[in-house]
Structures are given as structure tokens and as C-alpha cells.
Amino acid sequence: MSKQRGIVVSASNTGHLPVVIVGAGPIGLAAAARLVERGLEPLVLEAGPSAATAVRGWAHVRLFSTWAEVIDPAAEKLLAPTGWVRPDSAAYPTGGDWAERYLQPLADVLGDRIRYGSTVTGVARAGRDRIVDSGREEQPFTVHLRTADGHEERITARAVIDASGTWSTPGPMGADGLPALGEGTAADRISYRVPNLDDPAVRARYAGRRTAVVGSGASAFTALAHLADLAKEEAGTHAVWILRRGIGAGTYGGGEADELPARGALGLRAKAAVEDGHASAATGFRTEAVERDGDRLVLVADDGRRLDPVDEVIVLTGLRPDLSFLSEIRLGLDERLQAPTALAPLIDPNLHSCGTVYPHGVKELSHPEQGVYLVGMKSYGRAPTFLAMTGYEQVRSIAAALAGDQEGAERVELTLPETGVCGGAGLFDEPGDAEQSGGGCCATPTTVRIGTGGC
Numbered sequence: 001m002s003k004q005r006g007i008v009v010s011a012s013n014t015g016h017l018p019v020v021i022v023g024a025g026p027i028g029l030a031a032a033a034r035l036v037e038r039g040l041e042p043l044v045l046e047a048g049p050s051a052a053t054a055v056r057g058w059a060h061v062r063l064f065s066t067w068a069e070v071i072d073p074a075a076e077k078l079l080a081p082t083g084w085v086r087p088d089s090a091a092y093p094t095g096g097d098w099a100e101r102y103l104q105p106l107a108d109v110l111g112d113r114i115r116y117g118s119t120v121t122g123v124a125r126a127g128r129d130r131i132v133d134s135g136r137e138e139q140p141f142t143v144h145l146r147t148a149d150g151h152e153e154r155i156t157a158r159a160v161i162d163a164s165g166t167w168s169t170p171g172p173m174g175a176d177g178l179p180a181l182g183e184g185t186a187a188d189r190i191s192y193r194v195p196n197l198d199d200p201a202v203r204a205r206y207a208g209r210r211t212a213v214v215g216s217g218a219s220a221f222t223a224l225a226h227l228a229d230l231a232k233e234e235a236g237t238h239a240v241w242i243l244r245r246g247i248g249a250g251t252y253g254g255g256e257a258d259e260l261p262a263r264g265a266l267g268l269r270a271k272a273a274v275e276d277g278h279a280s281a282a283t284g285f286r287t288e289a290v291e292r293d294g295d296r297l298v299l300v301a302d303d304g305r306r307l308d309p310v311d312e313v314i315v316l317t318g319l320r321p322d323l324s325f326l327s328e329i330r331l332g333l334d335e336r337l338q339a340p341t342a343l344a345p346l347i348d349p350n351l352h353s354c355g356t357v358y359p360h361g362v363k364e365l366s367h368p369e370q371g372v373y374l375v376g377m378k379s380y381g382r383a384p385t386f387l388a389m390t391g392y393e394q395v396r397s398i399a400a401a402l403a404g405d406q407e408g409a410e411r412v413e414l415t416l417p418e419t420g421v422c423g424g425a426g427l428f429d430e431p432g433d434a435e436q437s438g439g440g441c442c443a444t445p446t447t448v449r450i451g452t453g454g455c
Contacts, residue, residue, distance in 0.1 A: 020042075031399065060095070065388065141157045167377075213316065397412055
């Protein structure tokens, strides 16, 4: 295996093997399109029954990005000969729109390069656990999977691109990052997703009831706005907004000054929910316990405060990567964000809140284990500020590296939307949240390159 500056250039004994991609979501499918463009053979393993399973889980939520910003160029080239009609570039799709009008058609074009109902349970070097050094890099990868009917299989791969995202592992209610005491036993009254109030069964769960919403980012805004709309139609509906910090100038985002108009409008809707009395805020409340009070729940803070009973709780405290099936791979991850070590300083939400994330590619995404890459939402670990465009650029760079094109891999360019990319939790095309929500916006960026920064 030949390496240059941390980039896998070739592997003479594994070149005939496929590149396994974990997840048939937006970034996984874009990775497959980029590999096909390079003449390499991808094999996408998707746990769900169709493409974009995670995206379909938030089909009712509208993206902040327009269609122009969520379609990968290589994917569009694959779709063009099929008669696919590109949606209105200026329109904002919902998750359902994204899945049905772009992601599933792209998956259909890729055809049998995608295997559905295939859950990856482990990745390792063939014949080497993570301790063994001898001959390690000369060995291909073995990908262990379980099919929908329960059978176990092994696939040999030249490289692995993990685009499995973070949707399956939402953050808990506890302020220490662990479940609050009693959170598990109250699971029948707790949800970790933005509710789809267009669904009659879901609507009935919250109508005329008192619901606690835990979180401070875009997902929490969305839930508050939806519950406020419900309160206008169903008497007795009320939200209690649980914030671990106080309410300040940046709590609701940039409002009309937000460079992402759709996000600014959402923040204003959340603000209106509070000001109009459809939601009340409990600030500086760090949940330590959940107690039963008959059929209702009482949230208890670490300072002893107890809230009035609620009927339901919606926990929107962020998403985190599932690293369990990578336990035999040598990953280099930041100890706080669980993102690749070289990438973490560029995306740290404590420092970056205004589109200042540098464009990045294979160099920042490489690990001590050559040939394994975490991409998309998963590459950001627990950081919230992710855009689909960023993921598309990641996999473009990785595909170039795997094809032996070092110059192409290192030539990282990213064209940002003219509206700009501003900071704050919820800056992504997949829903999420984080307590490290920033505020404010910056000047409108244009095309940025490695070394120039964002705005």
C-alpha cells in the first residue's frame, strides 16, 4: 500500500474489491456517485428498507437549505439521463421531498450497488484485531453485517466510508450527557424527535396537554412552533421550554438578520410562541431526574427545582455518533466532539458559530487506520453545524484519494450559498440540536478554498 501525506493512493492487492459505504443517506449516496464517476465500485449497505431511511424519519421537517444546496453535482450527472427533473432551485424541500424527489431516484440509478436491510455490526482488518501491527495495512477490511432476516454475512472491502449519520443516537435528557434518573422508566411519555402533528395519532398525544420541550436549537424551535400552532386550535395545549442556560439576545437566532432566512423565521416563531403565552420558559434548568406523578411526569433540576407536572416530554438535546461497530478500527477522534482529530478544531462549536468552518476533505478526515473515513453528520461527532454541501465536498475529496488522484483530493473547494452560512445550533440539513448554540451572523461568503476560511 502506497501512502502520501496520509492519503491512501493505491493498494495493489485490494484494488479489485469494492469500497463499502455504510448508509444510503444523502452523503452515502453522494459518495457512491463520486466513486462511480472515478471508475471505482461502491457497495452501499443500508439498514433500512429504502434509501434515506433516517431522512424519512423527519419527513415533515423543512430544511433551511434550498434545493440548489442539497443536490450533489456527481449525483445529478447520474440522474440526468433518466429524465429526472430537477426541483426548483430556490425552493426549500422537506425531508420527505428530499427523499422522494432526489435521494430515492438516485438510489434507483445506483441499482444493485445498494443492499437494503443490511445492518453493519462490525468493521475490522482481515485477520487482525486492533492490537495487531504485523501486516495490518496490507490486509483488506472485513465488514460484518446482519440481514433483515437475521443472517450474518462478511464482505471484504478495499476501503470503508461510514456515512451512517447520527440520527439513531439522540442525546438524553440528563444535563451531564447521560440519561436523567428515571428517564428510562418514563420512556412511554418521552420522545426524542420533532413530532409530526399532521399525523392524527401524534396530534392526539399532544393536543390539550402540557408538554416539556428540552433543548435550545433549531429542533426545539420547530417543536415549540408546531405546538404553538396546535395550541391555537386545541385548548389546554401548552409547552414548557427547558433551557440549560438563560434567555439572551442570541437565544432565538438571528431573526430577520439571519443569513439563512428560513432559520431566522423559525427562531421568530419560537419567540412568538413564548411571547404569546403558548410556551413558558424554565431557564437555567439542568435536568437531573424524572419522577412519576400519577399519569404525569415531574422534571427535577440539579439545584432541587421541581417543575409542575407535564403530560409529555420532547427531548431535543442533540445527536451523537454510534462508534460501537468500529471498535476494532484504529480511529483518531477528538476526546470532546468525537470527530476526527484534525477536523475537530475547525468545527468546535465553542469557537465556530458563524460559518467559519474551513472547507475540508480527506486530509482532515483520515485516521490512523488508513482507508477508513467517517463522513457527513458522523464526521462532526457531537458538533451541530453541518451542511449537506460540506458532506458532498468531503466525499468528492475521498473518492479522488481512493482513485489515486492526490492533487484532486487536496484541491478542496466549496461554493457556499449566496445567502451565507451563519452560526448557531441547527445549522445542518439533517435535524439536530445542541446546547452550544451560537448567535449572530457574518458577511456573505462566496467561494472559499483551503486556507481562506469562511466568512
